[in-house]
Every structure is written in C-alpha cells, then in structure tokens.
Amino acid sequence: MANEFVKKINDDTGVNINLCYQCKTCSLSCPFASVMDILPHQVIRKLQTGEENELLESTTIWHCGTCETCVTRCPNKIDIPRVMDYLRQTALQKKVAYGDKKVTAFHKAFINSIRQWGRQYELGMLLEFKIRSRDYFSDIPLGISMMLKRKLPFLPERIKGKNEVKDMFNSLDKKSGI
Ligand code: SF4
Ligand code: SF4
Helix, strand or coil: HHHHHHHHHHHCCCCHHHHHCCCCHHHCCCCCCCHHCCHHHHHHHHHHHHHHHHCCCCCCHHHHCCCCCCHHCCCCCCCCCHHHHHHCCCCCCCCCCCCCCCHHHHHHHHHHHHHCCCCHHHHHHHHHHHHHHHHCCCCCHHHHHHCCCCCCCCCCCCCCHHHHHHHHHHHHHHHCCC
C-alpha cells in the first residue's frame, strides 16, 4: 500500500521521495519550520510510509511558503515545495477542512488571480481574499499606506501569454477534477 502511494507521488509530481535518507537538512533550513506541525523531513517520511490523511490535515502544507530553501540545500535535490503543492491541491480536491478558513481563502484568491491575469494582481487578489474570508475591515490602514506608496496598483499589469496561462489552469482542473 505504502509502495503504491510512493509510486503515485512519483508519477504525479516527478519527485522521487525514496531518495530521502532523513538527514533533516530541509527542516533545519526551513524558515517556516516554527509554525509547522509536521516538519519537512517528516512530511517525506510520512509519504514514504503512506500516511496521506495525516498530511492532508496538517498545518504544514498551508504554511510552506514555497521559498525553495529546502530543495536548494537537500543533498538529493528532493523537490519538497512541489510535493507541498501537490498535497495542497489534493486536500482541496478531497475537501479536507482546514481549521483556519482564512488560509484556504488566501490560497484560492492567490491561485485565481494568477489564473485570471497570468501573474499576481495584488489588489484584486486582496479583494477576493476579503470577500472569501469575510474579514472586511482588518488591514485597511496597511492597505491605504501601501496604495499611497504605489505598492498596490489599481489596475492589473498586462502580460503576454495570459490566455495560455488560463488554458493551462483549465486543463489541470480537468485532470484533477477540482
Ligand atoms: S534534506 Fe533531502 S534527504 Fe535530507 S531529510 Fe530533507 S528531503 Fe530528505
Ligand atoms: S519550500 Fe516550504 S518546506 Fe521548503 S524551506 Fe521553504 S517553506 Fe520550508
């Protein structure tokens, strides 16, 4: 059973988690380790032993900032951020509830912004996040201050290939069933 799961992770992500020999370099390097309930090296171990449900319910998959420090320092170049992405998508697909709804609201708003504009449109993303999380009034002074400093443009930036990005998301949706 665990072997089948390892094969599935390998097939779906292209990451060979069997190469991990638990040196813990990833966890010692991770800047988000202090807020994770399962450390990165433990995530890989749990994948090897087929403990999928525990991982899908963990805070770790939502707290990983995809900074890539772990994969850069891993002696076997195991792409942990890619695995974390896969686990987040699987949790959404299987509708596994995460305690703090703001976290999943932010994730959805972030992904939708890239899907729609081909890159991040911060103001649009923040508005969607506020609506999804129903947290309308916190951070208003910070938002105004950022706008005054031109850190939050009113309009999205136009990029080439916007439609191709959208097509890519649509084809992934069909595959994953989200
Ligand atoms: S750094 Fe690489 S080999 Fe070491 S525990 Fe982390 S994933 Fe495994
Ligand atoms: S990519 Fe995620 S797991 Fe890896 S170091 Fe960054 S925050 Fe930690």
